[in-house]
Amino acid sequence: MTESPENPNPQNPNPNSPRTDASSLSAFGASRRNVLFGAAAGAAFLSGCTSNESNDGKDAEAGQANVADDKPGKRVTIGFAGPQADHGWLNAINEQAKERAKKYKDVTLEATEGSNDNAQQVGQIETLINKKVDVLVILPADGKALTQVGLKAMRAGIPVVNLDRVFASQQAYRCWIGGDNYGMGLNAGRYIGEKLKDKKNAKVVELAGIDNLELTRERTEGFDDALKNYPNIKKVARQAAEFTVESGQSKMAQLLRAEPKFDALWNHDDDQGVGAERAIKQAGRDDFLMVGGAGSKRVMEAIKADNSVIKATVLYPPTMAASAIDLARALGQSKGVGGLAEFEIPASITLYSAVVTRLNVDEYLPTGFK
Template sequence: MSKKLIGFQMLFVLLVIILAGCGSSEKDKKNIVIGAAMPVFDDKFLSYLYDGIKEYDKEHDDVEVKMVDAKNDSGKQISQVETFVSQAVDAIIINPVDTDAVAPMVDIANGAGIPVIMVNRMPDEKTMEKIYAYVGSESLEAGFIQMEKVAEMLDGKGNIGIINGTLGDEAVVKRTKGNKDVVQKNPSIKIIREATADWQRSQGITLMENWIQSGEHFDAIVSNNDEMAIGAIMALEQAGKRGNIIVAGIDGTPDALEFVKEGKLDVTAFQDAYGQGKGAIEAAIKAVNGEVVNDKFINIPFELITKDNVDEYIKKWEK
């Protein structure tokens, strides 16, 4: 074989390698990397939101989601967002540990030209102006329709306890305000206890046990979410004190719907966690592609659930 032919063959092989490398590089460039900074993985309701994000990730080969757990630590979440920025992700989804602490995270991302989508927990108006979109439900509405139904069931009078989620959360502030707006319209309804159970079923049990030991009489327990409401139900049942006490939650999780169907949980308000997660990552993709949203608040309305309509919501969770 002539030296010239060998030279041509070597040149051809080199060109193939270079072109293959370029093709791989071009393919890599098509991949969209989304950072998802989540508050805590150990949360029943939020697990469905995470499923909405993960399912989208699985169905789209050109999308990669890096999801991290802040373990309910705002400082840790800020550090995680900084890491996403250093990795030059294409967009960042944030479900903040504390909405009051989210502004620095948004500023860090904006400084690097990375769009931010917030989900489930709404930021203040100033921060809202700096993000691409917020995907979630109006918590004030949830607290209002929840308490309106409880007031109706109480015939406008009685003693209630309000169980708060993690203090400082936007959802806690607004859901509780919605509750109290209804109470103000019903002066014969008295709030005799209010305390936090940090969104957790186990803490809902402990809090309700303490309230039972106080000896006070409750006509209703109104909880910022289903998990704490379920905890309250368990504590009341274990103490033999359930009686006719009305218990209300918010979120409409599969566990809660079973409690509603069994007649144990009287009221809840459906919040489409899976839809929020899916909506958040869809908004992130739009941001990466340069699409403009007409309304930064992508609202997914709450819907009231009682035993009368629980079956239709159970079907929503069936896959």
């Protein structure tokens, strides 16, 4: 496939293939369709998760690991602890985990209510540890602040699947799975760069997330690095919002007042993008293209309709929670994953930040969150 403005990855001529750099397993070399593993995507990158049967030694004869599959096997109790679902993406994380667990007859899910208070979340996780769950899946409100409770679980012999916001120590988890914040910014910048590469003195603006979060800084760094490949493009303004509708509206209004003319906007988060779009409509502006972030259903539907400034969104798939359940199930049954020569589950799995445009939106629409 030849490069086109719809391909945000100039270094990867096939936009249907996941990134394969050393820092990312990208669903172990699967196709882009399988990168979005999980309940909403309709497929797990793991082959499933649980038979205790040895398949009469056929796997060993073939030189394969004892991998998980869909057959019911040893029962596993998975403790799930995440932050409060006060955001569309976080709510989708919770739903993905719960729905995935329901698919397995051998899984019991013990889920906490979720909290953004570090002390309260620590208490919830300690309760799960005291219940002696087999495996823990934890999306910490603050990875650094909750590292000690991750260490406590691991020392108690409970393997931890660290979801997205990483603990400060690798000793606090057995496996980490999450999104690629730097890659998210990189691909947003590449998409915009390809769209504006022939425009002289092009200008872009950025509506970022919460600035004291490492993920926000990584998204901005990736975006800036991508734009370095397009000398005709200059980022003329940046505002940090708070991943809320209200902050998106107020900060976008400030950007519009400060910059009466620009060609593209990258917004880090589709939820705060609701507010950004309100400000754009109130200002009567439609002279630029907008790229969103995370992959909400609302934004994907707008991309498909092609009747607004929104032309693309860069995924940060909440399906990672469904895959975390797959991993936890496999860990609880001492299984590996299909498609790998290694016997053990990897220590780190980074998802690919695909760009959704009108050309591929139908493929990704089922994964969009509300």
